[in-house]
Amino acid sequence: MLKAMQILGSSSGFVSHRWRPHNSGGLSFISKSAKPLSSSSSSSSYSSCSRSPTASLLSPGFSARKSRCFRAFRMSAINSELNPDGTSSSSSSTSFQSTGNTRKINFCQWCGGQTKHEIPDGEEKIRAICTICGRIAYQNPKMVVGCLIEHDNKVLLCKRKIEPSYGLWTLPAGYMEIGESAAEGAIRETWEEAGAEVEVLSPFAQLDIPLIGQTYIIFLAKLKKPQFSPGPESLECRLYDFDDIPFDSLAFSSILVTLKLYVEDMKAAGRPKFHYGTINKRPGSKPSDIQAYTLDYHLQS
């Protein structure tokens, strides 16, 4: 923990506030401006602009299919830092967001036709557009849902049995599935990874990670029964006192942020707040360096 604080260089460790009053009276975030992207051609017309997943994108069945969980998450992180859209890995997260890994989409997911990469009329970002059916492959962030389980003034952590981050500790969490709510997904992931039946109590944190197109929603939860056991992706599950949380052996920045916020809340007021924030990876840092980030736009209630 000390190491993290020293690296991040603030007394609170990792929190910076960047909101300001909005002209209309509300609050708004200070946004980073994106570099405008040039287009080789924007004169074509496109037949579909659906931004939502369509039925053809859905899995045949929604039931009990194990999510790709953090395996895909980490691969996404790694890929994103290997210049997914031709930009430098040291560029800002905003420039990454401009195209995501659109240029890696070479074939249409609906008809199999070849795609071209252009800015559609009326839009600002490069998209993969099917040259046959004209549909546009929009890419949107994924939701990762999980539980921070409180029990006897301890929190439940799982030691990963899979790469990446094999042997490191995490909260039970994974990708939300189509057909379930965020809370349902968090409960499911907790059952799958920690063999624990939980009741969700309240939302604790929403953490956006723009660089890799992910949003975490972590719920506070309690055990329905005082029982848990490691699932297929966990080596071990264990309750940790606040002061014993293995901050030097956590798997992901998002988990580090979540647990540090939680411990800070508990030590300051004896109860957790709700937190919103954006985790921005430090330019040029390795995906495995989970302490190389800043928490921006941090709001709490």
Ligand SMILES: [Zn+2]
């Ligand atoms: Zn097509």
